Amino acid sequence: MSADAPRAASLVDLYAIAYQIEADAVERYTMLADQMEMHNNPALVDVFRDLARAEGIHRDQICRMAGDFDVAAHAHKVARWRIGESPESADLGAAQYLMTPHDALQMALAAEQRALEFFRELLGNAVDADVRHLAAELVEEETGHVALCHRLLLRYPPPAGGRPAGDPDPPASQA
Secondary structure: OOOOOOOOOOHHHHHHHHHHHHHHHHHHHHHHHHHHHHOOOHHHHHHHHHHHHHHHHHHHHHHHHHOOOOHHHHHHHHOOOOOOOOOOOOOHHHOOOOOOHHHHHHHHHHHHHHHHHHHHHHHHHOOOHHHHHHHHHHHHHHHHHHHHHHHHHHHOOOOOOOOOOOOOOOOOOOO
16 A cells, blocks of 8 residues: 555544545546536536546445444545545546547546555455455445446447547647
């Protein structure tokens, strides 16, 4: 596990970390949907809003699983990356206004794979049995998200012919 990642010393910490990872993903996909709306790319608006909605469902599920404590408040205390971003945040450097749904799903797949790897590492390093159990559930959940991205990519193949030649306004990063 990278040195900048938060540590799950307890079950409460792991709920908070998992919550924050999902909340960050919701925020990023919502921001990307808003940007694609501004760039008049409605297909991407729909994809990013769907991704934000799916991450929001998972975030809310984590809140319900956590029970009676304020998971969001605890996340502000323990779920911070010292360098970089949480693993499921989509890479803004890969976003640009001529993206296709395939591009967006590739971005989502990379984010899901980072989250999966994070939880696998956490599972491998967990000492507490409750933390190990929840980490295993989160690994299973993220494995399902990776599989979903692969299935969606089959529905949205890469565009034939690639990018338009001679674009007078070449794509620029949204970062």
